[in-house]
Amino acid sequence: MSDDGVVMVYGNGAALEPKKSSTFSVKVGLAQMLRGGVIMDVVTPDQARIAEEAGACAVMALERVPADIRAQGGVARMSDPGLIKEIKRAVTIPVMAKARIGHFVEAQILESIGVDYVDESEVLTPADDQNHINKHNFRVPFVCGCRDLGEALRRIREGAAMIRTKGEAGTGNIIEAVRHVRSVMGDIRALRNMDDDEVFTFAKRIAAPYDLVMQTKQLGRLPVVHFAAGGVATPADAALMMQLGCDGVFVGSGIFKSGDPAQRARAIVQAVTHYSDPEILAEVSSGLGEAMVGINLSDAKVERFASRSE
Numbered sequence: 206m207s208d209d210g211v212v213m214v215y216g217n218g219a220a221l222e223p224k225k226s227s228t229f230s231v232k233v234g235l236a237q238m239l240r241g242g243v244i245m246d247v248v249t250p251d252q253a254r255i256a257e258e259a260g261a262c263a264v265m266a267l268e269r270v271p272a273d274i275r276a277q278g279g280v281a282r283m284s285d286p287g288l289i290k291e292i293k294r295a296v297t298i299p300v301m302a303k304a305r306i307g308h309f310v311e312a313q314i315l316e317s318i319g320v321d322y323v324d325e326s327e328v329l330t331p332a333d334d335q336n337h338i339n340k341h342n343f344r345v346p347f348v349c350g351c352r353d354l355g356e357a358l359r360r361i362r363e364g365a366a367m368i369r370t371k372g373e374a375g376t377g378n379i380i381e382a383v384r385h386v387r388s389v390m391g392d393i394r395a396l397r398n399m400d401d402d403e404v405f406t407f408a409k410r411i412a413a414p415y416d417l418v419m420q421t422k423q424l425g426r427l428p429v430v431h432f433a434a435g436g437v438a439t440p441a442d443a444a445l446m447m448q449l450g451c452d453g454v455f456v457g458s459g460i461f462k463s464g465d466p467a468q469r470a471r472a473i474v475q476a477v478t479h480y481s482d483p484e485i486l487a488e489v490s491s492g493l494g495e496a497m498v499g500i501n502l503s504d505a506k507v508e509r510f511a512s513r514s515e
């Protein structure tokens with residue numbers, strides 16, 4: 206436990222470590238450095254510079270922001286490695302990049318060009334509808350999405366060193382992000398109050414490895430860093446994710462599909478830093494110009510990226 210009462214998971218990584226890998230706890234520790242930060246989707250070196258200047262703790266290189274993936278359709282893939290290299294040269298903060306679910310060759314390519322993290326992401330078109338990447342086969346740390354505690358712990362068992370709740374990327378609508386964060390946090394609260402004897406059945410019910418469920422119970426939180434993603438469009442949305450207990454946020458479309466990306470990016474960083482101070486939140490939310498338009502999710506025709514994997 207650290208001074209601020211936060212459970213430090215770095216030293217606990219060894220308990221999650223399969224025999225095969227000697228690096229898992231190092232990857233988990235590396236992701237800790239991102240806590241309290243904002244990770245911004247960027248598609249060009251210029252956008253990466255805007256993100257860094259605004260105070261992003263990392264950027265996520267992808268071929269199109271999720272709102273454009275939705276609007277344009279087609280198969281969304283890993284972005285051009287040449288472009289990712291240019292983005293790496295443009296900034297000093299860590300650069301993440303997305304690989305399709307199950308596409309371990311895209312991940313090999315991203316590792317070979319030196320990205321700092323790979324996001325095995327449902328925002329891209331899945332390559333394998335049964336299997337995720339065996340992330341223990343890589344030196345580079347992975348982040349993966351989840352909608353609930355079981356899904357988070359399954360990804361961690363496969364080697365994810367960081368988790369993000371999925372939300373619904375590219376909608377500018379926070380409702381699914383709230384649902385997913387509340388689901389994870391609610392299950393952790395229920396788990397903490399459970400008798401140890403009940404954990405076997407609970408682990409079976411959420412289809413998660415017993416040892417990771419038990420570790421989560423003991424820590425009172427996910428055993429790796431947990432960010433929110435998908436639908437964050439305003440400083441208030443970002444602060445909401447933090448007040449619900451997340452360690453940081455990913456923002457994609459919400460910044461670069463808004464009227465003034467640089468100003469909105471700065472405001473969202475401030476909101477994450479001062480997430481429990483409504484006066485600062487009021488100040489940074491003022492005069493930001495147009496937010497992204499967004500999509501109403503009660504429309505059944507809207508594709509759910511979050512349901513693309515279990």
Ligand SMILES: O=C(CO)[C@H](O)[C@H](O)COP(=O)(O)O
Pocket residue numbers: 245246265270271272324326328369371373374375376377434435436437455456457458459
């Ligand atoms: O997939 C992501 C995180 O890995 C995206 O960065 C995130 O979900 C973006 O969503 P949005 O465009 O709604 O902000």
